[in-house]
Amino acid sequence: MTLNSDNEGLTSDRKGKEQVVNSRRTVRYIRKDIKVHIRKQNWFSAIGGHRFRKEISVELLDISNRGCLIASLEKLAVRSKIIVLLTFETARRFEIEATVVRKAEGVGQYGIKFAAYNNELGDYMLKTQEKLTFK
Secondary structure (H helix, E strand, O other): OOOOOHHOOOOEEEOOOOOOOOOOOOOOOOOOOOOEEEEEEHHHOOOOOOOHEEEEEEEEEEEEEEEEEEEOOOOOOOOOEEEEEEEOOOEEEEEEEEEEEEEEEOOOEEEEOOOOOHHHHHHHHHOOOOOOOOO
């Protein structure tokens, strides 16, 4: 099957039916039990300016051990460096360096890529998962 602009991202299964191709490399989980804040990294916060280390509350849409998708009223620039602060109901907290890699125009959604794979986070998410929901 050849792709054109009308069926971009589609492929044929064994029966010839078209289906969407998932090009994601990791499973993304939908979790409602994780509170998420971000902290912008800039020159002022790097030199110890506590006034510039404001935590911004955001909504977690999905998460993996490589990154997450968030919704925020605060505008974030693509390629900006941030710290993602994940707090589980068990009070376990992860602070992860990350980069904004994608911005969905008009809806305030941002794709976040963690600076490094976080297998400890992935293992903890699996261990604390109560309702299995993933994308």
